[in-house]
Amino acid sequence: MNSQAPLDVYWLGRVDYDLAWTLQNQIADEIRLGQRPATLLLLEHPHVFTIGRRGSRAHILWDDAECARRQVILREVDRGGDVTYHGPGQLVGYPILPLAQTGWVGDRLPQTDFIGYLRRLEDVLIALLDSYGVNAFRREGLTGVWVNLSLPGGSSLPAKIASIGVKVDRFGISRHGFALNVSPQMAYWNGIIPCGLEGVRMTSLAELMASPPTVLEVAAQLAPIFSRIFNFAPSPLLEGQALRRTLAPGHPS
Template sequence: MYWLGLVDYDAAWVLQNQIADEIHWGQRPATLLLLEHPHVFTIGRRGSRAHILWDEAECTRRGIILREVDRGGDVTYHGPGQLVGYPILPLAQPDWEGERLPQADFVGYLRKLEELLIRLLDAYGISAYRREGLTGVWVNLPHSSPPGQPAKIASIGVKVDRFGISRHGFALNVAPQMEYWNGIIPCGLEGVRMTSMAELLPAPPSMPTLAVQTAHLFCAVFEFEPAPLYEGLNLLNSEIRSLL
């Protein structure tokens, strides 16, 4: 498990693929990457450019890049102040030759990611929950009008390749610049309200502190032996490290 700090989106995608290949060939165990990204809008397999509301000039002015990606889901935003987690896990045997995982295994993986985030938020006194048919994690806003309006605090979108190895993952809003959500229709859901830990707490935790807690809970939820959280880029070869 690794805390990498701020990492370019494209470089993180190269890194995920490198690690997934190593897992497939039995050269690396299951790996969790925790990091932040510079400003980026990503469009998943079920997404639409129509759900990006700012034009190219406005995105450029705000320093946002746009990427079409192979995860599930629609449009989302990543940026500083958001904890992004990429679990790269062998969800099936490495020599498994089927075209895809059974649906129950895939759905169960999503539910475990939600459980991880719900437990993490509960540690800070934030009561979070799932919503039927809407992958992700939600809270009720205490000062909304009407009171108790649901808001999304964490998004999930994954890819599982034909070998059963996962990529992409989750994004938890800790203390991002929330105005960037105005540039998209988040997850393709009209009228959805996004929120963050900073909006719900007197002071949000630091990202390194939250990364340590996330790593600990990840092992508990996925029933891995407790493992240390390494900081930095020592897991990378020099060619990939030069991209970050």
């Protein structure tokens, strides 16, 4: 991507998962046609378990009745990765970016470019957490972002605070993205094996900070960091209600 290319960053508030998927596809089509710049959607979802291309329903531990009782919907999606949870108190980011080089033709983005994209998403989240005084890191062979939790006796345990799962279409345009746990109800992680990793410990900013920020505050903090790391021109955080009405006027929110 060219340095200082434009980026639209929208705050959508709480958005139904299916509506967010519709918005991603419509925005990706407009980007492909040159009708819209690269776009980053920032939002929250109601409770949902999603299963990626490498996922298995066996990694969802709650049965249908328990999911219904807790108002969790289930969606099988075309991103990479396994099973994850989205819900209130979690900042979800969907970068819809033209990643392919000019003139690129093919069915899959070159692997080095794809992996590089994942690493830059991790860089964004690590820098964001650092801005709150939280020391975060990546782990070899595991996509996502982690922190160390202190345990009694002076030892520590790595815990996952942000998950990443993406898709890049045949035109080189990205969909899906990342989810950072700000202050979600952590009990919902008991309903799945997160990312298919047995025994993984999930955490949130609310567990690490005495006075955690709101999801909207974190979104505003993330926008300039994302622009800097991806070499976009700085963008204000745009209110997204008009975008929702324009691209999906009849879609329930």
